[in-house]
Amino acid sequence: MPVSKSVGARIKRREDPRLIxxxxxxxxxxxxxxxxxxxxxxxxxxxxxxNGINTDAAQNLSGxxxxxxxxxxxDVIGGIPCAATDPEGFPGIKVPHHPVLATGKVRFVGEPVxxxxxxxxxxxxxxxxxxxxxxxxLDAINSAEAAxxxxxxxxxxxxxxxxxxxxxxxxxxxxAAFAEADHVVSQRIDHQRLVPNxxxxxxxxxxxxxGKDQLNLWSSTQIPHLLRTQISVMLSMAENHVRVIAPEVxxxxxxxxxxxxxxxxxxxxxxxxxxxxxxxxGRRENFLHTxxxxxxxxxxxxxxxxDGTILGLNYTVTADVGAYYQLxxxxxxxxxxxxxxxxxxxxxxxxxxxxxxxNKMATDAYRGAGRPEATYLIERxxxxxxxxxxxxxxxxxxxxxxxxDAFPYETGTALAYDSGDYTAALDKALKIADYEALREQxxxxxxxxxxxxxxxxxYVEICGMGPSAAMPAGGWESxxxxxxxxxxxxxxxxxxxxxxxxxxxxxxxxxxxxxxDIDDIRIIHGxxxxxxxxxxxxxxxxxxxxxxxxxxxxxxxxxxxxxxxAHLLESNPQDIVxxxxxxxxxxxxxxxxxxxxxxxxxHVGVELPEGTEPGLAESHFFEPPNFTYPFGxxxxxxxxxADTGEVEIERYIAVDDCGNIINPLIVEGQVHGGxxxxxxxxxxxxxxxxxxxxxxxxxxxxxxxxKAHNFPRFELANTVTPSPVNPMGVKGVGxxxxxxxxxxxxxxxxxxLKPFGVRHIDLPLRPEKLWKLMQET
Amino acid sequence: MRLSGxxxxxxxxxxAFELLIDPEVLARCMPGCDKLEHRADGVYDMAVSxxxxxxxxxxxxxxxLSDIQPPERxxxxxDIKGTTGFVKGQxxxxxxxxxENTRISFEGDVQIGGPIAAVGQRMHASAARLMTRQLxxxxxxxxxxxxx
Numbered sequence: 001m002p003v004s005k006s007v008g009a010r011i012k013r014r015e016d017p018r019l020i021x022x023x024x025x026x027x028x029x030x031x032x033x034x035x036x037x038x039x040x041x042x043x044x045x046x047x048x049x050x051n052g053i054n055t056d057a058a059q060n061l062s063g064x065x066x067x068x069x070x071x072x073x074x075d076v077i078g079g080i081p082c083a084a085t086d087p088e089g090f091p092g093i094k095v096p097h098h099p100v101l102a103t104g105k106v107r108f109v110g111e112p113v114x115x116x117x118x119x120x121x122x123x124x125x126x127x128x129x130x131x132x133x134x135x136x137x138l139d140a141i142n143s144a145e146a147a148x149x150x151x152x153x154x155x156x157x158x159x160x161x162x163x164x165x166x167x168x169x170x171x172x173x174x175x176a177a178f179a180e181a182d183h184v185v186s187q188r189i190d191h192q193r194l195v196p197n198x199x200x201x202x203x204x205x206x207x208x209x210x211g212k213d214q215l216n217l218w219s220s221t222q223i224p225h226l227l228r229t230q231i232s233v234m235l236s237m238a239e240n241h242v243r244v245i246a247p248e249v250x251x252x253x254x255x256x257x258x259x260x261x262x263x264x265x266x267x268x269x270x271x272x273x274x275x276x277x278x279x280x281x282g283r284r285e286n287f288l289h290t291x292x293x294x295x296x297x298x299x300x301x302x303x304x305x306x307d308g309t310i311l312g313l314n315y316t317v318t319a320d321v322g323a324y325y326q327l328x329x330x331x332x333x334x335x336x337x338x339x340x341x342x343x344x345x346x347x348x349x350x351x352x353x354x355x356x357x358x359n360k361m362a363t364d365a366y367r368g369a370g371r372p373e374a375t376y377l378i379e380r381x382x383x384x385x386x387x388x389x390x391x392x393x394x395x396x397x398x399x400x401x402x403x404x405d406a407f408p409y410e411t412g413t414a415l416a417y418d419s420g421d422y423t424a425a426l427d428k429a430l431k432i433a434d435y436e437a438l439r440e441q442x443x444x445x446x447x448x449x450x451x452x453x454x455x456x457x458x459y460v461e462i463c464g465m466g467p468s469a470a471m472p473a474g475g476w477e478s479x480x481x482x483x484x485x486x487x488x489x490x491x492x493x494x495x496x497x498x499x500x501x502x503x504x505x506x507x508x509x510x511x512x513x514x515x516x517d518i519d520d521i522r523i524i525h526g527x528x529x530x531x532x533x534x535x536x537x538x539x540x541x542x543x544x545x546x547x548x549x550x551x552x553x554x555x556x557x558x559x560x561x562x563x564x565x566a567h568l569l570e571s572n573p574q575d576i577v578x579x580x581x582x583x584x585x586x587x588x589x590x591x592x593x594x595x596x597x598x599x600x601x602x603h604v605g606v607e608l609p610e611g612t613e614p615g616l617a618e619s620h621f622f623e624p625p626n627f628t629y630p631f632g633x634x635x636x637x638x639x640x641x642a643d644t645g646e647v648e649i650e651r652y653i654a655v656d657d658c659g660n661i662i663n664p665l666i667v668e669g670q671v672h673g674g675x676x677x678x679x680x681x682x683x684x685x686x687x688x689x690x691x692x693x694x695x696x697x698x699x700x701x702x703x704x705x706x707k708a709h710n711f712p713r714f715e716l717a718n719t720v721t722p723s724p725v726n727p728m729g730v731k732g733v734g735x736x737x738x739x740x741x742x743x744x745x746x747x748x749x750x751x752x753l754k755p756f757g758v759r760h761i762d763l764p765l766r767p768e769k770l771w772k773l774m775q776e777t
Numbered sequence: 778m779r780l781s782g783x784x785x786x787x788x789x790x791x792x793a794f795e796l797l798i799d800p801e802v803l804a805r806c807m808p809g810c811d812k813l814e815h816r817a818d819g820v821y822d823m824a825v826s827x828x829x830x831x832x833x834x835x836x837x838x839x840x841x842l843s844d845i846q847p848p849e850r851x852x853x854x855x856d857i858k859g860t861t862g863f864v865k866g867q868x869x870x871x872x873x874x875x876x877e878n879t880r881i882s883f884e885g886d887v888q889i890g891g892p893i894a895a896v897g898q899r900m901h902a903s904a905a906r907l908m909t910r911q912l913x914x915x916x917x918x919x920x921x922x923x924x925x
Contacts, residue, residue, distance in 0.1 A: 044863055
């Protein structure tokens with residue numbers, strides 16, 4: 001796609017002035033008359049029977065309007081939905097009822113037990129202290145291993161064990177690959193549980209208008225339309241009487257791609273109390289009761305030839321999915337299975353997954369969602385193969401890369417990689433890094449007892465989600481483009497953003513496409529009463545799918561504009577061009593018409609060509625024919641301090657290929673944040689539950705997020721391999737940084753510790769772990 | 778969480794034992810103790826205020842002494858809960874003469890749950906050590922004061 005005026009330019013985000021001046025409106029900024037504040041009582045036990053709840057004292061506290069428990073709402077609010085429970089896909093899947101407030105039993109620390117609505121948030125919080133719950137503690141399960149142990153307590157008593165579901169995928173002939181192999185390289189690999197931690201926690205405001213029988217629900221969500229559908233089902237309301245609004249959303253990373261108890265609970269409370277209600281999630285609540293990510297442990301085996309050629313892969317894995325399913329819980333590990341072959345040619349692949357119920361919060365989509373597990377696994381294993389066979393990890397990668405002429409490339413897991421040139425990205429990254437010099441520097445420093453490490457990740461990921469046939473809840477996207485009589489352009493998009501910058505990138509596409517000033521374009525999203533149905537922003541899909549829907553709608557508008565212009569200019573549509581912001585006959589811009597002039601004609605309706613409808617608005621629903629597959633090479637250069645075990649990131653080079661780029665600033669921003677989150681997994685973050693099922697990393701004092709001072713200035717570059725899947729040739733870049741960076745850092749740290757004979761270390765690579773390893777040898 | 782330690786009290790074993798199971802003394806000496814009332818044989822109702830970092834709260838519940846073998850040992854079970862979580866513990870306290878003083882050793886298991894468990898977990902052990910040191914230090918003071 002050629003850089004014309006806007007597309008491809010480093011345009012500052014149009015969203016940022018309001019964000020940095022405190023002028024944005026988040027859920028907590030919604031103020032309504034007679035607003036009640038809701039606080040949620042949460043289980044302090046991981047697993048316990050509820051023998052009784054006494055709410056009398058709380059009810060009697062001055063200012064308390066209402067206290068509700070599970071028994072009060074169990075018949076009026078349906079269960080929290082899960083969209084991925086098809087027994088054909090997940091043989092033997094158990095789908096437990098997931099109540100909005102616990103009844104009979106609590107199954108994880110933080111599970112909602114009761115809710116208080118009061119005239120202010122402090123009274124509501126104080127009232128929680130007055131609710132007496134008679135718990136009978138039961139033994140808790142804090143790992144998949146414990147869940148499957150003989151005699152383990154059963155979390156859902158409708159069944160007799162804790163096996164949640166199984167899933168498997170197989171391609172090629174794995175047995176033959178292992179029979180043919182010169183070596184079988186094995187490793188147990190752990191993907192620790194993580195907390196997504198968006199800057200804005202969740203929050204809900206609900207208002208019921210009895211005269212219209214209408215529920216207005218403001219929620220910090222990535223999926224306003226899917227939420228509207230689910231809320232209408234949970235509350236037995238007609239869907240066209242429910243309006244969901246996602247106002248400014250301060251980050252999500254997948255954790256707001258969900259339907260939560262509080263959303264339905266507040267909708268219900270607003271209706272039965274006849275007053276609007278607000279609940280803003282506290283940070284400690286967020287740790288306990290907003291979905292977690294990852295949490296897989298598995299054994300991987302690679303069938304390898306002497307020269308490093310990989311013949312096949314076998315992955316046997318357990319996933320700890322927590323006590324209940326959230327919206328997509330079972331689907332997440334399936335993305336791991338699909339991407340196990342990475343950027344490599346082997347097609348004999350197999351994954352067998354067992355998922356366990358445990359007394360923890362549910363896992364679900366967290367930035368990368370299943371793909372970071374696959375990429376970390378294969379990229380880490382490439383280095384283990386190199387270690388075991390005494391080969392260069394780069395040589396192993398090059399030996400197994402899918403060649404650039406092989407696309408579209410069908411993988412052993414039946415995906416069709418759209419386009420790629422993995423060698424080009426690697427070569428570019430090596431050049432930026434000055435790789436040979438780095439290896440020399442590493443050798444010199446080792447002489448001095450200093451441990452520099454260089455790590456690679458030559459990732460490929462799946463995004464632009466995706467064809468509806470492959471998605472649990474629709475994979476298409478929608479847009480309406482309309483031109484007002486004065487020529488201002490309004491875009492409605494189904495991809496409600498939470499920090500991705502659609503108001504900028506989408507406007508860039510319109511500015512070039514319709515020949516209007518970017519300031520004359522407004523992007524509307526997140527209000528189900530304003531926007532036609534859409535799916536939402538996740539899976540790095542907003543531009544590739546939502547942007548494409550908009551470009552198609554814009555194309556229809558433009559065809560009409562050109563028809564009208566040709567009619568007015570007494571010319572033919574094929575002779576009309578845009579020059580200097582005017583629609584004109586080629587070579588005659590002085591007699592051209594602005595979009596505003598044409599739009600006015602369209603709305604006045606008297607000078608239109610015969611048979612042309614008045615007005616100027618078009619919609620398009622786009623169904624993508626395939627996923628997109630961004631790729632790239634990340635190189636991390638780290639030094640491990642021999643005295644403290646601390647890891648210092650000296651350099652970080654990322655060459656990402658996300659297809660054509662609409663706004664390099666936004667791409668870089670996504671890559672920066674993505675790398676930071678991937679580094680968090682590699683070095684710092686871990687959600688830990690103790691043996692009694694208490695989450696002992698439930699604050700920022702105990703859960704280490706990476707901070708700005710942990711990073712050098714990133715060295716970023718791109719290669720551009722357009723995607724054939726959409727007309728813009730874009731792929732998506734929201735998750736690439738997270739997917740690519742974790743293995744690069746891990747491989748760099750383990751490379752640094754090569755003199756100590758280290759082959760593999762599980763994440764996170766904390767100083768104490770590394771220091772102990774260095775002391776042992 | 779395992780909890781163990783030793784402390785020395787400036788009193789005979791008999792006197793130290795008396796002090797240790799005297800609810801009035803314990804109520805005075807236990808950090809944050811708002812109430813300790815005898816309910817039945819070896820059973821006391823307790824209310825304490827305690828906190829770690831930002832998580833502070835009031836806890837109420839029961840302390841039960843059993844297997845009482847004066848002046849050598851007893852078993853103590855604590856089961857308290859409050860707005861910021863719960864604490865459950867069980868331990869054995871042993872007394873032995875140490876010259877003119879008494880050496881107290883204790884060993885037990887403590888389970889902490891709810892909001893207090895999620896914050897400052899790495900500080901729980903040191904906070905518990907600090908509180909037991911304060912408790913036994915105060916009892917030591919009482920012993921020396923009642924002698925003088």
